[in-house]
Amino acid sequence: MLRTVPVDGSPRSVATLADALAAALDGTGPAVRPVAADAPPTPGPTGELPEGAAVVVSTSGSTGEPKHVVLTAAALTASARATEERLGGPGRWVLPLPAEHVAGVQVIVRALLAGAPPQVQDVRAGFRPAGFARTTARLPHGARRYTSLVPTQLLRVLREGSGPLDALRGYAAVLVGGAALDPALREQAREAGVRVVTTYGMSETAGGCVYDGVPLDGVTVDIDDGRILLGGPTVAAGYLGDPAATAESFAGGRFRTGDLGRLDDGRLTVLGRADDVVVTGGENVAPAAVERVLSAQPGVRDVCVVGVPDGEWGAVVAAAVVADGDFERDGVAAAVRAELGRAAVPRRWLAVGEIPLRGIGKPDRAEVRRLLSATTTTEQTSPIR
Template structure:
């Protein structure tokens, strides 16, 4: 038998198969088994890469008898290098219980996002702590509105409050498809939306369509979302170093640190330094994007997220991603990848004019590329490195 405090891989099947990990997850939460490293069962090469980088016995300082490390969530952050986020049982429980308090009490959960990422794991943790039976969407053929509708019909039969979690691309597909998927989505008491920035136009469409969307901000290092609709959960403290300025977070949902990185600076002093920039607007936290995504063009600094928001507010724009690419004249040039609605006939000059009017000349994209879809990484974030390579070719 392996030592109980070894870190053991937990292959997590996609879709409905993810529910098979519930017994192991329960033991990990109770401290009755090894710490678990969730990996995608359908991506064996990537799983082995993570096991090689992160597996083995936990080191001193990576565990505690009174609050054992339950999960190590692999995350590449913005660097692509795998890091293991050490999540004690107490952090997972604190996050899940605070979520239920914010939403109106424990309820039934529908899993629609991959359960080897923190957002999906927390759907299962919340269900376990609520004592309810979670359901899962069949994603064997990708995320499809009809499969979501079928799973939702089963989930909505219980008498508990009904919750699910989505990333913006999933919500967009359900809204665009309409029909049974959207009808089922309206039946949920709360739809947590995270994993990537939510375009304001998408949020407005969802709310206008009768979907009870709650936007979330958080990461693996905070056991998932810890700021809902711009308001911190009752266990979360937010600190900004200036406005706008770097975001720091603390509270009982915080991770123990990183695997094999004792004393990581990101966790110094009991605060997690997110690497994001933010400001408070009307008392709510507004996240402006990654500090290392800020574009320096002609001596001016441009945060991509406000530009993306302006673009996605324009008629016919479904998604947008803004980034800087090397430019001999400007140092970096602001460029945008835009996914149009299928029937849209977009005018790139009109899009640029809209940005210039709202944000000024420096933020105006020098080039706009129309794409069928954005490359994604993780649970649904645009892959900026892949886009940069594509847009500089």
């Protein structure tokens, strides 16, 4: 049996989900499928749940094709306990994330296993730094504090400063995941006194399972033909109602991700999505590598790099940039050329007010690609000097 629980970002709806999760974890209630209350109605997953199933997280990913990830109580518990061990012990949690995503589910699970439900920020009108500070203030005085953010939320708190930043400084650890964390943003947070821990993982691994490049206890990381393989007790049981996709992605207790990576003395560096690689004039360019160089340049506040079709080159590297007034395209292009080579230099540029996002805070690369493909050559270059 599978119980669908709608959540709308309100503390009340998250409390209902938390009660359902608690019952699913201890086996007294059915498995739970959290969904956004305002999501368009779609057919629910079908198929037989495996023994021990506690949560089904439905995620469309970048392709828009729904997948229904089955997480057992054992996998969720293993992830929560390993996180607790890595961070230095149990604590009280604040949830500022949408609870229908695996990161939100795991905040609830960690909090429940630590002995108390999380304090929930009301995000029905979106994330507000001031609201985060008010939610933090509801935690017991002197309690060890944890929270989980996406990079966009971290950036907003840092920009707000004052009370919200003071609140964030009081956390023993601030997990940041859901999208790549710009090294410059991480350094800004560190200098502001925020204890950031970067996380890497996905629904299929019960959320983050690699912290600051180091796998949690029991988690294995391997590289196969450039692809990251994750194993251990946090790996999902598969996709509900999709045995073909399960067989393709899960084998031997490991999940084959769609990400490229490398291991250096046991520390993982994620190089980006394998299907995001741009083949331009016969050269392979990883957008994540270009984004790292661009993000480090003066005047660049945010960036998303994609490939767009081109009649001459097959595809060209293109960049949507959120920039300050002192951004100079020639200078940043030279920096990319010096570090990554000529093929990696974006041939198309577009200034945007913000990078389109999807889901929990990942760049919407399909929308960025559409924007860059739809512009003319003049429009691509004129907004950025």
